Amino acid sequence: xxxxxxxxxxxxxxxxxxxxxxxxxxxxxxxxxxxxxxxxxxxxxxxxxxxxxxxxxxxxxxxxxxxxxxxxxxxxxxxxxxxxxxxxxxxxxxxxxxxxxxxxxxxxxxxxxxxxxxxxxxxxxxxxxxxxxxxxxxxxxxxxxxxxxxxxxxxxxxxxxxxxxxxxxxxxxxxxxxxxxxxxxxxxxxxxxxxxxxxxxxxxxxxxxxxxxxxxxxxxxxxxxxxxxxxxxxxxxxxxxxxxxxxxxxxxxxxxxxxxxxxxxxxxxxxxxxxxxxxxxxxxxxxxxxxxxxxxxxxxxxxxxxxxxxxxxxxxxxxxxxxxxxxxxxxxxxxxxxxxxxxxxxxxxxxxxxxxxxxxxxxxxxxxxxxxxxxxxxxxxxxxxxxxxxxxxxxxxxxxxxxxxxxxxxxxxxxxxxxxxxxxxxxxxxxxxxxxxxxxxxxxxxxxxxxxxxxxxxxxxxxxxxxxxxxxxxxxxxxxxxxxxxxxxxxxxxxxxxxxxxxxxxxxxxxxxxxxxxxxxxxxxxxxxxxxxxxxxxxxxxxxxxxxxxxxxxxxxxxxxxxxxxxxx
Numbered sequence: 001x002x003x004x005x006x007x008x009x010x011x012x013x014x015x016x017x018x019x020x021x022x023x024x025x026x027x028x029x030x031x032x033x034x035x036x037x038x039x040x041x042x043x044x045x046x047x048x049x050x051x052x053x054x055x056x057x058x059x060x061x062x063x064x065x066x067x068x069x070x071x072x073x074x075x076x077x078x079x080x081x082x083x084x085x086x087x088x089x090x091x092x093x094x095x096x097x098x099x100x101x102x103x104x105x106x107x108x109x110x111x112x113x114x115x116x117x118x119x120x121x122x123x124x125x126x127x128x129x130x131x132x133x134x135x136x137x138x139x140x141x142x143x144x145x146x147x148x149x150x151x152x153x154x155x156x157x158x159x160x161x162x163x164x165x166x167x168x169x170x171x172x173x174x175x176x177x178x179x180x181x182x183x184x185x186x187x188x189x190x191x192x193x194x195x196x197x198x199x200x201x202x203x204x205x206x207x208x209x210x211x212x213x214x215x216x217x218x219x220x221x222x223x224x225x226x227x228x229x230x231x232x233x234x235x236x237x238x239x240x241x242x243x244x245x246x247x248x249x250x251x252x253x254x255x256x257x258x259x260x261x262x263x264x265x266x267x268x269x270x271x272x273x274x275x276x277x278x279x280x281x282x283x284x285x286x287x288x289x290x291x292x293x294x295x296x297x298x299x300x301x302x303x304x305x306x307x308x309x310x311x312x313x314x315x316x317x318x319x320x321x322x323x324x325x326x327x328x329x330x331x332x333x334x335x336x337x338x339x340x341x342x343x344x345x346x347x348x349x350x351x352x353x354x355x356x357x358x359x360x361x362x363x364x365x366x367x368x369x370x371x372x373x374x375x376x377x378x379x380x381x382x383x384x385x386x387x388x389x390x391x392x393x394x395x396x397x398x399x400x401x402x403x404x405x406x407x408x409x410x411x412x413x414x415x416x417x418x419x420x421x422x423x424x425x426x427x428x429x430x431x432x433x434x435x436x437x438x439x440x441x442x443x444x445x446x447x448x449x450x451x452x453x454x455x456x457x458x459x460x461x462x463x464x465x466x467x468x469x470x471x472x473x474x475x476x477x478x479x480x481x482x483x484x485x486x487x488x489x490x491x492x493x494x495x496x497x498x499x500x501x502x503x504x505x506x507x508x509x510x511x512x513x514x515x516x517x518x519x520x521x522x523x524x525x526x527x528x529x530x531x532x533x534x535x536x537x538x539x540x541x542x543x544x545x546x547x548x549x550x551x552x553x554x555x556x557x558x559x560x561x562x563x564x565x566x567x568x569x
Contacts, residue, residue: 040052040054042275043257047363051282062164065164066163068177069148069184070162072183079111080111084108099122100121100125101123116199117213122216142159145159152183154173178258197220200212219248230276244263246259250280255280283324286325317354335357353365353368354367
């Protein structure tokens with residue numbers, strides 16, 4: 001109960017503190033960059049803030065940058081030393097003259113080697129083999145790809161295969177592809193593979209001496225003019241429909257950027273370099289731990305009924321949280337808002353999400369969490385327990401002797417309190433304790449709950465009323481959120497049941513319309529007569545229509561097949 005009360009009070013003061021955050025005139029957002037490709041984006045990896053974008057929600061064929069999502073699903077579902085077998089479908093379900101690592105039907109390779117072949121050599125047969133290894137079929141793996149994309153917040157894209165083959169149902173947007181690439185670079189193994197400039201694949205039937213593979217991304221190759229030392233790695237792609245595509249991750253100091261170029265006519269590297277120069281030259285990453293003290297000061301100053309909440313769980317912002325700001329803007333110019341509607345991927349101990357904005361641009365989000373109870377917090381002073389017995393829960397004693405000792409101690413404390421009340425009342429009280437002398441200084445005219453009991457927040461009737469209103473509002477919001485989530489969950493379950501039913505119907509070769517017609521006919525074919533074995537109720541003096549013998553049921557005898565069919569129509 002104590003923890004719930006403290007959480008509620010913290011939420012109330014949190015809302016008040018954030019609402020009081022000063023707002024300044026927003027700085028102009030940098031925009032001095034352009035690209036030649038049809039679509040592109042540069043995104044801050046830490047905050048997810050879009051620094052620049054062109055047609056970021058238009059959809060295009062992605063080509064082989066699809067394999068970034070493929071590799072992440074494989075890494076999250078497989079051990080690197082698992083063995084993958086290449087089926088006939090994996091080898092031949094590719095476009096003619098497409099990228100290959102030389103595998104043949106029946107070959108086996110580890111997941112690790114397949115991933116290097118996938119991301120460096122862009123081997124399409126490796127994509128198919130990995131998909132079959134994880135999901136059984138490439139079609140089932142495509143469903144996993146769409147589920148993962150939805151989980152990452154993608155709303156514009158749809159995937160039909162693991163390699164990026166041309167398909168009208170296979171498309172992405174620059175924004176969605178940036179979300180996928182940003183997530184991929186959070187995986188250390190992915191970053192290690194994508195940044196490798198050379199890897200030796202083991203021997204197989206077609207390559208008895210092994211095969212050396214290197215990435216097609218010129219930005220990480222020192223012997224190419226496009227080379228950039230700040231680029232971590234990336235993935236290229238090309239088909240006749242997608243044209244040139246490229247995703248890239250780059251890092252300078254504390255700032256990591258993600259770029260995506262779609263539907264380019266040979267300008268992927270120049271467009272990527274322009275966006276990286278723009279991002280690193282005009283923005284900087286800022287740590288919230290070193291700048292936002294709103295929550296730490298709230299945590300240290302908050303008192304409830306004159307008692308410090310230092311024994312309560314600590315209110316903290318994720319220390320790794322960062323926001324992105326233009327170089328000509330300061331942290332004090334940002335505004336923050338609190339959202340208690342947390343997504344499914346929020347930490348278990350998160351109570352809110354703090355969203356930071358600069359003008360119309362959201363520049364980052366941080367989780368606000370309640371930590372564990374702090375053991376170094378001081379206990380309630382013993383003088384307070386004896387001097388204010390009406391506000392402290394009574395202590396149960398084990399025996400009469402203990403009770404007598406306690407009574408004697410109470411009398412001594414009362415005498416000490418009386419002597420202290422005659423001493424100099426101007427002495428400074430201790431910040432963390434409330435002595436018995438302070439209690440004696442309160443006159444009958446003073447409101448014991450209206451004065452400032454300590455340096456922190458004090459509880460007045462107005463504050464109590466405000467806190468109660470805030471609690472009611474929070475409970476109402478939580479109830480509304482819970483109802484909304486329940487309805488969405490029920491709707492999702494209903495749609496899932498319908499999807500499974502459609503899959504079963506598809507397997508049997510029956511359309512949904514035919515199934516509905518069959519169910520309608522089945523309902524109409526149920527006989528109107530009841531089960532004659534059902535006994536009649538005792539004490540019934542009147543025979544019901546259903547309990548009469550068939551010869552007495554003139555309506556049923558006249559209800560011919562012809563009339564039944566007419567009733568059906």
